[in-house]
Amino acid sequence: MVETRLSLEMCEVMKAHLKAKQIPYKALAEWLNLSEVSIKRLLNGHQAMNMDKAIQIAALIELSMSELMKQAEERLSAWPHYSDEQDAAFYAEPGLFSFLTALHNGLSIHQIREQHDLDRHSIYLYLRDLEKLGVLKITGDLRFKLRLPKHTAFRKDARFPNYYKKSMLTNLQQRVCSAAKGEQNSHLMMATVAMTPEEFRCYTQKQEALFLNAIRERPENDGQEEEKVTYSLVVMGAAGDYYEALADIQRKPVGEVSEPVVGEPGKTA
Missing domain, CATH: 1.10.260.40 (lambda repressor-like DNA-binding domains)
Structure with a gap:
């Protein structure tokens, strides 16, 4: 290979x-x-x-x-990326990328036909379109060889993944923010940090190295006995302060005396 x-x-x-x-x-x-x-x-x-x-x-x-x-x-x-032509084709026909993803996930042609109720002609056309894009090479009767690895990524300005990015971020945000205290299967860290552009560049390079190492294609049996589960990972950062502004500190009415209340912000016991 x-x-x-x-x-x-x-x-x-x-x-x-x-x-x-x-x-x-x-x-x-x-x-x-x-x-x-x-x-x-x-x-x-x-x-x-x-x-x-x-x-x-x-x-x-x-x-x-x-x-x-x-x-x-x-x-x-080098880290492989989908070309502009491939991105445009997936944008025009999202099902084509779904077909490729199924192949990358190890599904056989028979399994794809059964799961999606496809006929032989449709399977051939999907394979032919992916071959035209240079993603795979047809080697025989509905047989092929993939030419791009599973971890091939879209470039930052790609059109196809934009919708899925927004949807994934929304779903992931809801999942992480609703996680129970002490849960081990979700993680969130947030901060605003003062740093130079060069320091930020170094930070993002380190994060990118960890991120890419985590998602690179690995052998199915890499010596680990524990069953693997899917995790959704996001690395984000940008110049600016994106926290909501804190509530305004308002003048208290004259003569008001109250004890501090322990609870959620903005709520009273």
Whole structure:
């Protein structure tokens, strides 16, 4: 699986350098003595690329194989994001992302058909649309290989997840704020802190590292015997004070004497 993804990233590196050097596919086809159609299939991962062809392309774009591999590995280790095209497709057809999520969650094609009452034609069209987006590759009769890992994220300006973000935050807020005292399955911390923009940047980087490490895809059996449950996590922060203003301190009527009352704010015994 890793080798397949590394090969795909090598192709992406090659395409980026070809574009930067303004080398058209036609020139590359002549260089490799192949048709333009074969070149497109090769660089889009639809056809296996052998080492000889990789060396020839690396020479054309003036990269050593070691540098080509290094750049591909850097892309592979970077946090994956859905492209603008993929985001737009999911925004236009939310069910397409639901189908992909089911695949990422390990559901078989048969299970998806049964759960959603889909016919064979619909299954094929979903797979074909996801293949066009580069999310998976169809390898046979309703068989496929996923090309993006489960932890692939949307970028901050993505359109598709906006509604789900608001809904998730509202539901999570209600759940956390209604948690019983001492409950171990929810957590909330809030504060306003004075810090420089650089200090805030360092803080968010540390939080992001912890957050991403928690949601990275892991093997189903990682040595832990305790059954796992799903937790919803949110990391937030922004410049400004977003607490509601405290109640106004009003002048007491002349002659009023009262004992302090212990209870909720704004309530009397």
